[in-house]
Structures are given as C-alpha cells and as structure tokens.
Amino acid sequence: MTEGHHRQRAAELAAAMAAAAARLPRDWPKELRPADPVAEQPHNEGERNDG
Amino acid sequence: MSANLHTGCIQSGPISLAEALAAMQAGRLTPLALLERCLEVIARRDGALHAFHHLDEPGARQAAVTVPRGALAGIPWAIKDTFDAAGLPAMANSRLRAGRIATTDAALVSRMRQEGAVLLGKLATWEYGTGTGAEHFDLPVPPARNPWDTARFTGGSSTGAGVAVATGMALFAIGSDTTGSVRLPAAATGCCGVVMTPGRLPLEGALPNTFSMDRPGPIAWTAEDVAIVLDAACGTALRAAGKAGVAGLRIGVLRDPGPGFPAPDAELGAGLEEGLAVLSRLGATIRDAALPWPASVCLDAARLIGAAESAAIHERELRESPDALGAALRDKLLAGSGVRAVDYLAAQRFRRAFSDAMAALWDEHDVLLSLGALHLPPRLGVEPDSTAYTSETMLTPASLAGLPALVQCNGFSRGGLPLHWHAMARAGNEAALLRLGMGYEAATPWRARRPA
Numbered sequence: 001m002t003e004g005h006h007r008q009r010a011a012e013l014a015a016a017m018a019a020a021a022a023r024l025p026r027d028w029p030k031e032l033r034p035a036d037p038v039a040e041q042p043h044n045e046g047e048r049n050d051g
Numbered sequence: 052m053s054a055n056l057h058t059g060c061i062q063s064g065p066i067s068l069a070e071a072l073a074a075m076q077a078g079r080l081t082p083l084a085l086l087e088r089c090l091e092v093i094a095r096r097d098g099a100l101h102a103f104h105h106l107d108e109p110g111a112r113q114a115a116v117t118v119p120r121g122a123l124a125g126i127p128w129a130i131k132d133t134f135d136a137a138g139l140p141a142m143a144n145s146r147l148r149a150g151r152i153a154t155t156d157a158a159l160v161s162r163m164r165q166e167g168a169v170l171l172g173k174l175a176t177w178e179y180g181t182g183t184g185a186e187h188f189d190l191p192v193p194p195a196r197n198p199w200d201t202a203r204f205t206g207g208s209s210t211g212a213g214v215a216v217a218t219g220m221a222l223f224a225i226g227s228d229t230t231g232s233v234r235l236p237a238a239a240t241g242c243c244g245v246v247m248t249p250g251r252l253p254l255e256g257a258l259p260n261t262f263s264m265d266r267p268g269p270i271a272w273t274a275e276d277v278a279i280v281l282d283a284a285c286g287t288a289l290r291a292a293g294k295a296g297v298a299g300l301r302i303g304v305l306r307d308p309g310p311g312f313p314a315p316d317a318e319l320g321a322g323l324e325e326g327l328a329v330l331s332r333l334g335a336t337i338r339d340a341a342l343p344w345p346a347s348v349c350l351d352a353a354r355l356i357g358a359a360e361s362a363a364i365h366e367r368e369l370r371e372s373p374d375a376l377g378a379a380l381r382d383k384l385l386a387g388s389g390v391r392a393v394d395y396l397a398a399q400r401f402r403r404a405f406s407d408a409m410a411a412l413w414d415e416h417d418v419l420l421s422l423g424a425l426h427l428p429p430r431l432g433v434e435p436d437s438t439a440y441t442s443e444t445m446l447t448p449a450s451l452a453g454l455p456a457l458v459q460c461n462g463f464s465r466g467g468l469p470l471h472w473h474a475m476a477r478a479g480n481e482a483a484l485l486r487l488g489m490g491y492e493a494a495t496p497w498r499a500r501r502p503a
Binding site: 006009010011013014016017018020021023024025026028 | 350351373381386390394397404
C-alpha cells in the first residue's frame with residue numbers, strides 16, 4: 001500500500017470513530033471536586049465470593 | 052463421559068480435565084499416556100485446523116515424564132501466542148516479531164508449571180492479539196478453523212484456544228480477552244470460557260492490547276474444568292463453590308440487545324429459552340432484566356477506548372512499518388490514531404457511569420444471563436459477517452464494567468454448530484457464575500458431544 005492509501009484509509013476510519021463518539025451520551029452533570037481525591041470511590045468493589 | 056470410572060477403562064476419545072485428574076489419581080492413566088493422546092489428536096487434526104502456532108513436543112514430553120506434582124499435575128495445556136514462555140517462539144502472528152524467542156515465562160505460564168501442568172505450546176491468535184474482527188488471510192500463520200465446520204470462524208482473537216480444547220488437543224487453554232477474545236472463541240467452539248474480576252489473574256508477561264481492559268482467561272471443555280484451572284491459578288475455591296448448584300440463584304435475563312444491534316439468530320434465542328427452562332427446574336429464580344444502556348453504546352465506547360489505547364501501544368509499529376502489519380491490525384491502529392482526546396475521555400466517562408449503573412443491578416440479581424454473540428459462527432473471511440459476529444455482541448458490557456463473566460455451550464444448531472449463553476456477575480462473585488455453569492452442565496447432555 002502507498003502512503004496515500006494509508007491516509008485515505010485513516011480518514012475513513014477516523015470518520016467511523018467520530019460516528020461512534022457521536023452516539024455516546026456526553027451530557028454529564030459537572031462534578032464538584034472532592035475534598036480528597038484519593039477518597040473517591042474506586043470501581044469494582046464487589047465483595048469477593050469465591051467459595 | 053469419556054472416562055468410565057466404574058470399569059476402570061479409559062476410552063479413546065477426548066476426556067475432560069476433571070476426568071483426567073481422577074483417572075491419574077486412581078492410577079488408570081499416566082501423564083505420558085495422556086500427553087500421547089493429545090499429541091495424536093494434534094498430529095491427526097491440526098494440519099487442517101491450525102490451532103497451534105508452535106508445538107513444543109520435546110518440552111511437553113520432558114515435563115510429562117518428570118512425575119509432575121501440583122493441582123494440575125500431568126494435564127496438557129496450551130497458551131495463546133501473546134504470552135511469553137521461556138525458550139519458545141513468541142511471534143504473536145506478526146511479521147514484526149518473526150524469530151523472537153521468549154527468555155522468561157509469563158506469570159500464568161510460571162504458575163501453571165508450578166502446578167504440574169504440561170505445556171504443549173503456543174496457540175493461534177490474531178496479530179498482537181487484536182484486530183477489527185475481519186479476516187484478511189494476510190498473516191504469517193493462516194487462520195485457525197472451527198472444528199464443528201472447518202469453513203467457519205473460530206472466534207477471536209484467541210483463535211486457537213477453543214479449537215485445541217474442543218478437539219482434545221489440550222485439556223485447557225489460556226487466552227486473553229479485551230472485549231470478548233476468550234468468551235467469543237469459547238462460544239464459537241462449544242467450550243466454557245471465563246474472565247475474572249480484573250486483577251485476579253496476572254497479565255505479567257503478556258503482550259498488551261489495551262491499557263485498561265485486557266484480562267487473561269481460561270477455556271476448557273466444562274465449567275468444572277475452568278473452576279479447577281482458576282483454583283490452581285489464583286487460589287480460589289470455585290470448584291467447591293460451583294458444586295452448590297443453581298438452586299436459589301437469582302438470574303436476570305437480558306433478552307433484548309437494545310437499539311443498534313439486530314435481533315439474535317433464532318436458534319441462539321431458542322437455545323437461551325430452553326436453557327432458562329432447565330435453570331428454572333433446577334430451582335433458580337428467573338426475572339427479566341435490562342442493561343442501563345444498550346449494548347451497542349457499550350460497543351461504541353469500547354471501540355474508542357480499545358482502538359486509541361492500541362494505537363498508543365503500537366504507535367511505533369504503525370509509524371515505521373505499516374506495510375508489515377496485517378490489514379486488520381493496521382486498520383485498528385489507524386482508527387485509534389484518529390480518535391480525538393475528548394472522544395476518548397467521553398468514552399471513559401460513559402464507562403464509569405455505566406459501571407456505576409450496573410452496580411445497582413446486583414441488588415436484584417446474582418447473575419445476568421444473555422447471549423454472548425448474536426449470530427452463529429460465520430464463514431471464514433466473509434464480510435460483513437465476520438465483523439458483525441465479533442462486534443454485535445453482549446460481551447462488551449462486562450468488559451467495560453470490569454465484571455467477571457462466563458460463556459458456556461447450551462446446545463447445538465440444526466447444522467451442528469454450538470449454541471451458547473453468556474453470564475456476568477458482580478465484581479468478585481465468580482462463585483455465582485460457576486454455580487450456574489457447573490449446575491447447568493451437570494443437568495444437560497451437551498458435554499457428551501465433541502466435534503468429529
């Protein structure tokens with residue numbers, strides 16, 4: 001493939017990515033900063049239950 | 052069952068990991084005899100199926116004759132060629148890694164050796180363990196083929212893992228899963244595949260696909276076999292937990308993938324309903340459930356995150372050697388290079404909101420059950436079927452939210468292809484998945500059928 005082909009393909013794929021991004025919800029409420037960022041709730045806090 | 056434990060006779064077909072351990076414990080099977088069975092299947096079938104990128108027969112024989120000890124003593128297994136194993140080729144199906152020999156073991160390889168498992172070699176993968184879902188037949192090693200119909204796709208990117216297990220070439224395999232690369236091959240080949248809560252299985256010594264979504268995971272013939280592997284790998288007691296069975300599980304059913312995805316193939320949908328009837332008879336509580344956002348939005352977010360992170364990881368390869376890359380990886384990296392920072396961050400913000408919303412579902416459900424893929428395995432290289440098969444799935448919600456998940460076979464299509472379902476649970480609650488998987492397989496006949 002030539003560099004021109006790569007550029008054209010990159011443009012097509014970038015458009016697909018932009019379309020995916022446009023489908024995402026984005027209108028999130030503004031979050032005030034916590035007093036202690038370290039105290040933010042981490043994800044995946046589930047109680048372990050592996051028997 | 053292939054091993055007749057009452058007469059002491061070991062039949063010649065593939066056996067499960069649990070059956071092999073029991074037979075070896077009873078003195079009716081030796082590690083070397085078990086290895087010979089696997090090597091015979093590989094010799095007979097892998098010329099057509101391409102499950103292995105590299106077979107280490109001398110190393111496996113040496114491991115089998117040294118009286119292995121541990122929870123997996125004498126069990127032949129194999130690993131996706133994106134994990135390093137000292138002394139073995141580590142090419143990851145990329146021309147850019149041709150001739151590379153690993154000098155150390157990935158953490159999981161080391162752990163399996165400590166438990167006495169016999170490493171057969173390296174399994175087929177897409178280039179660097181990633182891609183777009185399309186097969187271009189342009190990689191150094193040809194694509195693996197589905198043993199249920201060799202014209203069909205195996206699921207990717209751990210393309211050899213399900214093939215090796217379903218045929219009895221190996222009794223279990225380890226792959227890696229970013230948005231379904233363990234679970235989709237398990238679904239396509241009729242096996243059981245599991246991803247655990249992030250961090251429970253180590254990724255050290257594996258090639259990265261993304262920074263934030265990669266997980267290793269085992270594929271085996273039965274859910275019980277997967278539990279045995281996980282218990283050996285990370286010290287859980289999931290085999291014992293799974294024996295508690297299905298009774299009392301609160302199962303939420305996600306029938307509708309939501310807007311943006313097509314309706315599932317009819318035979319997959321029928322398999323889900325028939326399986327639910329079994330679970331109900333076994334004492335589970337079945338209720339309808341819904342994702343907080345459609346699975347198609349999860350796919351959009353996962354694509355943005357995955358492509359951008361892959362592009363960052365492989366930036367040099369794309370910049371310096373784009374023509375040495377296969378078309379699927381090159382396309383993914385080109386796509387990721389074009390993701391705007393604000394779009395990547397929007398995807399990560401959605402991921403957090405989605406994860407938080409999912410957490411609320413566990414008050415009512417122990418397990419969320421759905422299809423994994425919405426289609427039966429497509430013919431290899433046929434587009435847009437291949438890309439639709441890998442992208443139109445119910446697998447990405449668990450990837451985004453970091454939830455443990457299990458895929459298992461729940462029947463067969465009229466054409467003889469495996470059907471499946473996908474279960475996910477609260478982070479840390481792998482036990483609920485194994486209760487479902489082990490209870491269901493013990494009550495149904497599907498594990499008796501292997502690809503001819």
